[in-house]
Amino acid sequence: MTKMLWLRAMMLAGVPPMALLAAMPVRAAEKPLAPPSDATAPADSSDEAAGGEVVVTAQRRTESTLAVPIAVSVLKPEALRDFQSGGADTLLSLSGRVPSLYVESTTGRIFPRFYIRGLGNIDFYLGASQPVTLIQDDVIEEHVVLKSNPAFDVAQVEVLKGPQGSLFGRNTTAGIVKFDSAQPTSTWAGQGSLTYGTFNTVNADAGIGGPITSDGTLSFRLSGLYQHRDNWISNTYTGPSDDGTVPGRNVMGGFDERDIRLQLLAKPTEALSLRLSGHYRDYAGTASIFYRGSIQRGTNAVPANFDRSVVAYDEARNNPQAYQTGGASLKADYDFGPVTLTSITAWERASGFSRGDTDGGAAANFGGVAPNICAAGCGQSQGRLRQLDQWTEEVRLASPNSGRFKWQVGAIYFDSRDTTEFDQRAFFLTSNVLGTTPNPNNFVVLRNVNTSWAVFGQASFDITRRLTLTGGVRVTEDSKDTNLLQTANTVAGVSTFTGARRVTLSDTQPSWDVSLLYRASNDVSLYARVARGFRGPTIQGRSAVFNSPFTTANSETNTSYEAGLKTGLLGNLLRFSLSGFYYNVDNIQLNANDSNGNGVLFNANRATGYGMEGELELRPVRNLRLSAGLSLLKTEINDRNVFAQVGAAGGVVSQTVLNPVVRVGNNFFAQIDGNALPNAPDYNLNLTARYDLPLPTRRDVRLFVATDFNLQGKINYVLYKSVEYTSDGNNELGLKLGVAFGRYELAAFARNLTDNRNLIGVIDTSNYRAGIYNDPRIIGVSLSAFR
Numbered sequence: 001m002t003k004m005l006w007l008r009a010m011m012l013a014g015v016p017p018m019a020l021l022a023a024m025p026v027r028a029a030e031k032p033l034a035p036p037s038d039a040t041a042p043a044d045s046s047d048e049a050a051g052g053e054v055v056v057t058a059q060r061r062t063e064s065t066l067a068v069p070i071a072v073s074v075l076k077p078e079a080l081r082d083f084q085s086g087g088a089d090t091l092l093s094l095s096g097r098v099p100s101l102y103v104e105s106t107t108g109r110i111f112p113r114f115y116i117r118g119l120g121n122i123d124f125y126l127g128a129s130q131p132v133t134l135i136q137d138d139v140i141e142e143h144v145v146l147k148s149n150p151a152f153d154v155a156q157v158e159v160l161k162g163p164q165g166s167l168f169g170r171n172t173t174a175g176i177v178k179f180d181s182a183q184p185t186s187t188w189a190g191q192g193s194l195t196y197g198t199f200n201t202v203n204a205d206a207g208i209g210g211p212i213t214s215d216g217t218l219s220f221r222l223s224g225l226y227q228h229r230d231n232w233i234s235n236t237y238t239g240p241s242d243d244g245t246v247p248g249r250n251v252m253g254g255f256d257e258r259d260i261r262l263q264l265l266a267k268p269t270e271a272l273s274l275r276l277s278g279h280y281r282d283y284a285g286t287a288s289i290f291y292r293g294s295i296q297r298g299t300n301a302v303p304a305n306f307d308r309s310v311v312a313y314d315e316a317r318n319n320p321q322a323y324q325t326g327g328a329s330l331k332a333d334y335d336f337g338p339v340t341l342t343s344i345t346a347w348e349r350a351s352g353f354s355r356g357d358t359d360g361g362a363a364a365n366f367g368g369v370a371p372n373i374c375a376a377g378c379g380q381s382q383g384r385l386r387q388l389d390q391w392t393e394e395v396r397l398a399s400p401n402s403g404r405f406k407w408q409v410g411a412i413y414f415d416s417r418d419t420t421e422f423d424q425r426a427f428f429l430t431s432n433v434l435g436t437t438p439n440p441n442n443f444v445v446l447r448n449v450n451t452s453w454a455v456f457g458q459a460s461f462d463i464t465r466r467l468t469l470t471g472g473v474r475v476t477e478d479s480k481d482t483n484l485l486q487t488a489n490t491v492a493g494v495s496t497f498t499g500a501r502r503v504t505l506s507d508t509q510p511s512w513d514v515s516l517l518y519r520a521s522n523d524v525s526l527y528a529r530v531a532r533g534f535r536g537p538t539i540q541g542r543s544a545v546f547n548s549p550f551t552t553a554n555s556e557t558n559t560s561y562e563a564g565l566k567t568g569l570l571g572n573l574l575r576f577s578l579s580g581f582y583y584n585v586d587n588i589q590l591n592a593n594d595s596n597g598n599g600v601l602f603n604a605n606r607a608t609g610y611g612m613e614g615e616l617e618l619r620p621v622r623n624l625r626l627s628a629g630l631s632l633l634k635t636e637i638n639d640r641n642v643f644a645q646v647g648a649a650g651g652v653v654s655q656t657v658l659n660p661v662v663r664v665g666n667n668f669f670a671q672i673d674g675n676a677l678p679n680a681p682d683y684n685l686n687l688t689a690r691y692d693l694p695l696p697t698r699r700d701v702r703l704f705v706a707t708d709f710n711l712q713g714k715i716n717y718v719l720y721k722s723v724e725y726t727s728d729g730n731n732e733l734g735l736k737l738g739v740a741f742g743r744y745e746l747a748a749f750a751r752n753l754t755d756n757r758n759l760i761g762v763i764d765t766s767n768y769r770a771g772i773y774n775d776p777r778i779i780g781v782s783l784s785a786f787r
Contacts, residue, residue: 165511197780
């Protein structure tokens with residue numbers, strides 16, 4: 001007790017955590033080290049209040065994070081509820097909430113793009129691959145639309161950083177975001193939160209479960225999410241429109257999100273466990289809003305008179321989008337004693353469409369002034385996923401999670417097939433008014449097939465009581481096939497498309513990792529890890545809209561080196577982790593836009609990155625919880641022979657390009673050698689704090705105040721360097737004030753409290769200089785209950 005009081009006093013005095021570690025005595029006769037598998041389930045909120053241990057499943061086993069030689073960040077459901085209380089997208093709201101994680105979208109709530117340690121993909125093509133894989137309840141969500149399935153009634157989110165190919169396969173060169181839903185239980189349990197705020201925003205997230213049979217051998221969990229926001233963006237355009245766009249007040253910006261999930265857990269014997277899960281999503285809302293001219297030449301500052309609530313859209317029918325997704329999975333575990341057999345069978349389906357005025361409107365619109373002209377052409381795009389079906393089957397054999405030697409082996413088969421439509425319309429000026437005859441309806445239909453199989457294994461051996469060696473390997477074959485079923489422009493009924501109508505790519509690659517973990521004590525561990533992962537070949541078929549051949553990119557490989565420290569001191573009242581990393585991506589896949597706004601794939605020679613990540617959780621006094629996370633990052637593209645097209649119109653570049661530029665006709669190309677990767681902030685800082693004040697006469701009633709803050713460093717939104725297409729210092733502040741009584745909590749909250757206007761995305765084609773911005777301030781009230 002004396003030592004604990006002394007350490008708390010040191011923390012209050014501002015002594016850094018590393019100094020505390022150095023000052024702690026190391027005893028030769030400590031209690032025996034807890035085995036890596038001593039934890040059985042993620043800690044709930046009551047455990048957290050008592051300093052409960054954090055456990056993860058990063059290695060497909062339930063383990064203390066101190067026993068895992070991987071940089072892993074964990075988000076608990078109470079934090080997620082705060083971030084999403086204002087109706088924020090449940091995935092986009094994760095951006096910056098842990099070190100090295102960045103999430104954005106230029107296609108609305110149905111196409112999130114994830115980046116870890118600077119590695120991601122800026123491509124907005126529906127068939128785009130990403131180097132970050134999402135796993136929801138043990139099921140890989142590969143397609144970008146499946147990645148948008150909301151996270152609700154969540155038990156825990158884990159962010160695994162660095163290549164994870166040995167256990168999780170291809171397309172994990174950057175890492176994994178892993179969502180674990182609250183599971184069925186043999187006793188009654190549940191949670192619910194309801195919020196209401198600005199623009200009639202509603203966010204309702206709830207789950208309840210318990211036994212179906214009296215002996216608890218059959219149980220269930222029913223979960224649901226409902227989100228709504230009224231339209232709040234007005235379209236002030238008054239000129240002609242060929243597609244029936246109807247301007248008006250408050251005609252876009254709203255959404256309706258409806259999701260449900262049912263899980264059944266059967267344990268007919270002590271050895272057999274069966275979990276059947278089904279889910280369905282119905283979403284209708286607004287695609288990303290591009291604000292034309294909101295990025296001004298020569299600066300990246302947001303104009304003082306910029307108004308997020310007003311646009312001047314002449315087409316795209318006010319940017320509608322709607323998607324439906326659903327799926328089912330069966331996880332079966334059978335414990336044979338010396339080995340456990342696991343099978344995961346899953347099916348996912350999706351369909352829907354998204355339509356957007358991609359040039360950001362007829363003209364810049366500030367202060368309600370909207371000239372009815374197109375400076376150099378206006379355009380819209382539409383993507384429709386007619387139907388996507390994804391099937392996966394994974395089988396694993398694993399040893400018991402005890403003893404000096406632990407192992408697991410397995411195999412997986414993946415099959416994804418979709419039919420996709422793309423429609424790109426373009427209109428051009430005739431005497432400063434819209435032309436009366438649009439270009440032909442550039443409409444294509446593509447059939448995409450992606451199949452993959454892999455075999456893998458991992459083993460861990462305790463060399464000594466404190467030192468553990470872990471190694472894993474995986475061999476994966478990944479094949480993609482894109483077939484052009486319907487071309488765009490025709491002349492006398494004959495297609496003018498001259499490229500190959502069908503393209504097939506395939507590759508077989510190994511992934512592996514080797515790590516050492518040293519348990520200095522029950523509370524401190526150090527690790528070092530080397531890992532190699534690969535991202536499969538990619539086909540970009542959307543270019544057929546403009547009768548251009550498909551573009552492709554070969555496989556990329558990432559070799560990563562990292563070392564780190566993890567602690568859980570004072571009964572986990574103080575947790576601190578620190579990691580440093582370096583990676584080299586060979587043949588990195590990159591994406592840029594051509595003069596039509598079409599994504600173009602290519603490989604660059606390599607990209608490198610290095611940096612550090614630190615996380616701190618601390619309870620210096622009773623009822624006060626603090627946390628902080630910091631990442632520093634430096635990335636660089638290394639290839640003197642690659643160039644990215646620069647947005648221009650009529651032979652004029654409309655932004656200040658800081659790289660050498662080459663002109664070919666009316667097109668301009670910037671050399672990108674030495675540039676940072678796009679959407680890779682050079683630092684990220686996240687802070688949270690909560691203080692509870694029990695009432696003197698009612699100890700079960702507490703007043704509380706909670707806050708969270710995120711600050712991001714310099715970000716380049718495109719491959720080339722420019723003055724305009726960057727941001728530096730984007731930040732958002734959240735605040736929550738309320739009262740907690742028993743298992744209930746009533747509060748007032750504010751998201752983006754200071755109403756910052758942060759640039760978070762751009763379109764760099766033509767001279768539009770159109771930007772995407774964060775949500776405005778949302779103020780509301782919330783009610784939460786837990787059982």
